[in-house]
Amino acid sequence: SQTIHQWPATLVQPVGSPLSLECTVEGTSNPNLYWYRQAAGRGLQLLFYSIGIDQISSEVPQNLSASRPQDRQFILSSKKLLLSDSGFYLCAWSRFRDGSGNTIYFGEGSWLTVV
Amino acid sequence: EDQVTQSPEALRLQEGESSSLNCSYTVSGLRGLFWYRQDPGKGPEFLFTLYSAGEEKEKERLKATLTKKESFLHITAPKPEDSATYLCAVRAGGTSYGKLTFGQGTILTVHP
Numbered sequence: 001s002q003t004i005h006q007w008p009a010t011l012v013q014p015v016g017s018p019l020s021l022e023c024t025v026e027g028t029s030n031p032n033l034y035w036y037r038q039a040a041g042r043g044l045q046l047l048f049y050s051i052g053i054d055q056i057s058s059e060v061p062q063n064l065s066a067s068r069p070q071d072r073q074f075i076l077s078s079k080k081l082l083l084s085d086s087g088f089y090l091c092a093w094s095r096f097r098d099g100s101g102n103t104i105y106f107g108e109g110s111w112l113t114v115v
Numbered sequence: 116e117d118q119v120t121q122s123p124e125a126l127r128l129q130e131g132e133s134s135s136l137n138c139s140y141t142v143s144g145l146r147g148l149f150w151y152r153q154d155p156g157k158g159p160e161f162l163f164t165l166y167s168a169g170e171e172k173e174k175e176r177l178k179a180t181l182t183k184k185e186s187f188l189h190i191t192a193p194k195p196e197d198s199a200t201y202l203c204a205v206r207a208g209g210t211s212y213g214k215l216t217f218g219q220g221t222i223l224t225v226h227p
Contacts, residue, residue: 006158044159044202044217059214090158102134104215106158 004028006091008106013114019064019078021110023091026072027075031093033074034104035066038088050074116120117142117207121218129194136188136201136221144208148186149215150179151202161204162188193225 013019020114025031035047048066050056056066063082067075074091091107118141128134140148147166151159163172165181172179174199178189188201200222204215 025148043219044204044215046214049214092158103161103164105161106151109156109158110157 002036002093002105004093004105004107008110009108010111010112013044013081013112015070016080017082018080019076019085019112021076021089021112023032023074023107024072025093028093028095029071030102031072032069033063033072034092035076035093036088036092036106038109040087042080048076052077070075079113081114084113086112090111117205119203119205119216119218121201121221123221124204124219125222127190128190128223130194130225130227131192132189133189133193135190136223138186138188138203138218139184140186140203141206141207142205142216143185146206146208148204149204150186152190153200153202153203155200162201164167171185190223194225195225196225198223198225202208 003026033050036044037047038044046059048056048058050068053068053071056068063085064076064078089110089112092104094102094104118164120139122137143171146176147164149164153159154160156176161178165179168181170181176193180187200220202220204217206215
Protein backbone atom coordinates (compact mmCIF):
# COMPACT_ATOMS: atom_id res chain seq x y z
CA SER A 1 0.00 0.00 0.00
CA GLN A 2 1.01 3.58 -0.49
CA THR A 3 1.99 5.86 2.35
CA ILE A 4 2.96 9.51 2.50
CA HIS A 5 5.25 10.93 5.15
CA GLN A 6 5.56 14.61 5.93
CA TRP A 7 7.81 16.35 8.46
CA PRO A 8 8.23 18.16 10.70
CA ALA A 9 4.71 17.95 12.13
CA THR A 10 4.95 21.32 13.87
CA LEU A 11 7.42 24.16 13.89
CA VAL A 12 7.66 27.69 15.15
CA GLN A 13 9.93 29.94 13.16
CA PRO A 14 10.86 33.62 13.51
CA VAL A 15 10.11 36.09 10.76
CA GLY A 16 12.92 36.18 8.22
CA SER A 17 14.16 32.66 8.94
CA PRO A 18 14.33 29.92 6.29
CA LEU A 19 11.90 27.04 5.93
CA SER A 20 12.14 23.49 4.72
CA LEU A 21 9.26 21.02 4.81
CA GLU A 22 9.82 17.56 3.40
CA CYS A 23 7.51 14.92 2.05
CA THR A 24 8.10 11.41 0.72
CA VAL A 25 5.74 8.88 -0.80
CA GLU A 26 6.25 5.15 -0.54
CA GLY A 27 4.70 2.27 -2.42
CA THR A 28 4.25 3.93 -5.80
CA SER A 29 6.37 5.33 -8.59
CA ASN A 30 6.03 8.43 -10.74
CA PRO A 31 3.37 10.03 -8.56
CA ASN A 32 1.98 13.50 -9.06
CA LEU A 33 2.96 15.51 -5.97
CA TYR A 34 1.33 18.59 -4.48
CA TRP A 35 1.72 21.15 -1.74
CA TYR A 36 -1.45 22.68 -0.33
CA ARG A 37 -1.92 25.28 2.39
CA GLN A 38 -4.88 25.42 4.69
CA ALA A 39 -5.38 28.75 6.41
CA ALA A 40 -7.55 29.47 9.42
CA GLY A 41 -10.70 29.63 7.29
CA ARG A 42 -10.31 25.92 6.53
CA GLY A 43 -10.14 26.23 2.74
CA LEU A 44 -7.31 24.40 0.97
CA GLN A 45 -5.23 26.28 -1.56
CA LEU A 46 -2.97 24.56 -4.07
CA LEU A 47 0.54 26.03 -3.93
CA PHE A 48 2.63 23.76 -6.16
CA TYR A 49 2.25 20.59 -8.16
CA SER A 50 4.79 18.36 -9.84
CA ILE A 51 4.45 15.68 -12.49
CA GLY A 52 8.09 14.60 -12.39
CA ILE A 53 11.58 15.29 -11.14
CA ASP A 54 12.42 18.97 -11.52
CA GLN A 55 9.00 19.58 -13.13
CA ILE A 56 7.18 21.94 -10.83
CA SER A 57 4.40 24.41 -11.42
CA SER A 58 3.35 27.20 -9.11
CA GLU A 59 -0.29 28.10 -8.74
CA VAL A 60 0.02 31.33 -6.82
CA PRO A 61 2.76 33.94 -6.47
CA GLN A 62 4.19 33.79 -3.00
CA ASN A 63 7.19 33.71 -0.74
CA LEU A 64 7.62 29.95 -1.14
CA SER A 65 9.32 27.59 -3.56
CA ALA A 66 9.21 23.85 -4.16
CA SER A 67 11.68 21.28 -5.39
CA ARG A 68 11.52 17.63 -6.37
CA PRO A 69 15.04 16.21 -6.26
CA GLN A 70 13.87 12.59 -6.41
CA ASP A 71 10.82 10.85 -7.87
CA ARG A 72 9.03 10.45 -4.54
CA GLN A 73 10.42 13.42 -2.61
CA PHE A 74 8.89 16.87 -2.53
CA ILE A 75 10.28 19.82 -0.58
CA LEU A 76 8.68 23.16 0.28
CA SER A 77 11.09 25.97 1.06
CA SER A 78 11.38 29.62 1.85
CA LYS A 79 14.46 31.80 2.19
CA LYS A 80 12.76 34.33 4.48
CA LEU A 81 9.49 33.61 6.20
CA LEU A 82 6.72 36.17 6.56
CA LEU A 83 4.03 36.26 9.23
CA SER A 84 1.49 35.51 6.50
CA ASP A 85 3.21 32.19 5.79
CA SER A 86 1.74 30.72 8.98
CA GLY A 87 -0.68 27.91 8.34
CA PHE A 88 -1.20 24.20 7.92
CA TYR A 89 0.79 22.77 5.01
CA LEU A 90 -0.25 19.55 3.37
CA CYS A 91 1.69 17.37 1.01
CA ALA A 92 -0.38 15.15 -1.26
CA TRP A 93 0.00 12.68 -4.10
CA SER A 94 -2.06 11.11 -6.85
CA ARG A 95 -1.49 8.03 -8.94
CA PHE A 96 -2.01 9.01 -12.56
CA ARG A 97 -0.69 11.72 -14.79
CA ASP A 98 -3.48 12.02 -17.29
CA GLY A 99 -5.40 14.69 -15.40
CA SER A 100 -8.55 12.62 -15.11
CA GLY A 101 -10.63 12.43 -11.96
CA ASN A 102 -8.03 10.52 -10.00
CA THR A 103 -7.95 10.79 -6.25
CA ILE A 104 -5.53 12.95 -4.29
CA TYR A 105 -4.27 11.53 -0.98
CA PHE A 106 -2.99 13.82 1.73
CA GLY A 107 -0.27 13.55 4.32
CA GLU A 108 -0.73 14.39 7.98
CA GLY A 109 0.28 18.00 7.54
CA SER A 110 2.79 20.41 9.05
CA TRP A 111 1.74 23.25 11.33
CA LEU A 112 3.87 26.32 10.75
CA THR A 113 3.71 29.30 13.07
CA VAL A 114 5.78 32.31 12.12
CA VAL A 115 6.44 34.62 15.06
CA GLU B 116 -13.97 30.51 -12.22
CA ASP B 117 -14.69 27.23 -10.46
CA GLN B 118 -16.55 27.64 -7.18
CA VAL B 119 -17.56 25.28 -4.38
CA THR B 120 -19.91 26.30 -1.58
CA GLN B 121 -20.65 24.05 1.35
CA SER B 122 -23.54 24.39 3.76
CA PRO B 123 -24.13 24.57 6.57
CA GLU B 124 -20.83 25.85 7.96
CA ALA B 125 -21.46 23.90 11.15
CA LEU B 126 -23.95 21.21 12.07
CA ARG B 127 -24.72 19.80 15.50
CA LEU B 128 -26.56 16.49 15.71
CA GLN B 129 -27.61 14.14 18.41
CA GLU B 130 -26.37 10.58 18.09
CA GLY B 131 -28.74 8.74 15.76
CA GLU B 132 -30.14 11.93 14.21
CA SER B 133 -29.71 11.61 10.44
CA SER B 134 -28.98 14.65 8.27
CA SER B 135 -27.31 15.85 5.08
CA LEU B 136 -24.45 18.14 4.14
CA ASN B 137 -24.63 20.13 0.92
CA CYS B 138 -21.95 20.97 -1.63
CA SER B 139 -22.98 23.31 -4.46
CA TYR B 140 -20.55 23.75 -7.32
CA THR B 141 -19.95 25.74 -10.47
CA VAL B 142 -17.37 24.20 -12.74
CA SER B 143 -16.54 23.95 -16.42
CA GLY B 144 -16.84 20.29 -17.29
CA LEU B 145 -16.83 18.32 -14.06
CA ARG B 146 -14.09 15.68 -14.00
CA GLY B 147 -14.77 14.53 -10.46
CA LEU B 148 -16.33 15.60 -7.19
CA PHE B 149 -14.50 14.51 -4.06
CA TRP B 150 -15.52 14.21 -0.42
CA TYR B 151 -12.95 14.19 2.35
CA ARG B 152 -13.13 13.91 6.11
CA GLN B 153 -10.69 15.93 8.20
CA ASP B 154 -10.08 15.46 11.90
CA PRO B 155 -8.58 18.34 13.91
CA GLY B 156 -4.87 18.73 13.25
CA LYS B 157 -4.83 15.99 10.62
CA GLY B 158 -4.71 15.83 6.85
CA PRO B 159 -7.93 15.21 4.91
CA GLU B 160 -8.93 11.57 4.54
CA PHE B 161 -10.46 10.54 1.23
CA LEU B 162 -14.05 9.30 1.34
CA PHE B 163 -15.64 9.30 -2.13
CA THR B 164 -15.25 10.35 -5.75
CA LEU B 165 -18.34 10.95 -7.90
CA TYR B 166 -18.09 11.51 -11.63
CA SER B 167 -21.54 11.95 -13.11
CA ALA B 168 -25.02 13.10 -12.14
CA GLY B 169 -27.07 10.33 -10.60
CA GLU B 170 -24.08 8.52 -9.18
CA GLU B 171 -24.19 7.40 -5.55
CA LYS B 172 -21.58 5.87 -3.26
CA GLU B 173 -21.84 4.53 0.26
CA LYS B 174 -19.45 3.81 3.09
CA GLU B 175 -20.76 2.73 6.47
CA ARG B 176 -23.12 5.50 7.66
CA LEU B 177 -22.21 7.86 4.80
CA LYS B 178 -23.81 8.12 1.38
CA ALA B 179 -22.78 10.63 -1.27
CA THR B 180 -24.97 11.64 -4.18
CA LEU B 181 -24.39 13.92 -7.16
CA THR B 182 -26.55 16.09 -9.38
CA LYS B 183 -25.50 18.51 -12.09
CA LYS B 184 -25.23 21.37 -9.60
CA GLU B 185 -24.68 19.88 -6.16
CA SER B 186 -23.68 16.92 -4.08
CA PHE B 187 -25.07 15.71 -0.80
CA LEU B 188 -23.36 13.75 1.92
CA HIS B 189 -26.06 11.92 3.84
CA ILE B 190 -25.21 10.73 7.33
CA THR B 191 -27.50 8.03 8.68
CA ALA B 192 -27.72 7.44 12.44
CA PRO B 193 -24.45 9.26 13.15
CA LYS B 194 -22.19 8.41 16.05
CA PRO B 195 -19.88 10.73 18.01
CA GLU B 196 -16.90 9.35 16.07
CA ASP B 197 -18.39 10.83 12.90
CA SER B 198 -17.59 14.28 14.28
CA ALA B 199 -15.14 15.98 11.90
CA THR B 200 -14.91 18.59 9.18
CA TYR B 201 -16.21 17.33 5.84
CA LEU B 202 -14.64 18.86 2.75
CA CYS B 203 -15.97 18.85 -0.78
CA ALA B 204 -13.77 19.49 -3.81
CA VAL B 205 -14.15 19.49 -7.61
CA ARG B 206 -11.83 19.00 -10.54
CA ALA B 207 -12.75 20.70 -13.78
CA GLY B 208 -12.01 19.52 -17.27
CA GLY B 209 -8.86 20.99 -18.71
CA THR B 210 -7.39 21.97 -15.36
CA SER B 211 -3.86 21.34 -14.31
CA TYR B 212 -3.05 18.03 -12.72
CA GLY B 213 -4.43 17.84 -9.22
CA LYS B 214 -5.98 21.26 -9.16
CA LEU B 215 -8.90 20.62 -6.89
CA THR B 216 -11.09 23.52 -5.88
CA PHE B 217 -12.19 23.05 -2.28
CA GLY B 218 -15.14 24.32 -0.34
CA GLN B 219 -14.72 25.76 3.14
CA GLY B 220 -16.03 22.62 4.79
CA THR B 221 -18.82 21.71 7.17
CA ILE B 222 -17.91 21.11 10.81
CA LEU B 223 -20.03 18.24 12.05
CA THR B 224 -20.43 17.61 15.77
CA VAL B 225 -22.36 14.57 16.96
CA HIS B 226 -23.33 14.57 20.60
CA PRO B 227 -23.86 11.29 22.50
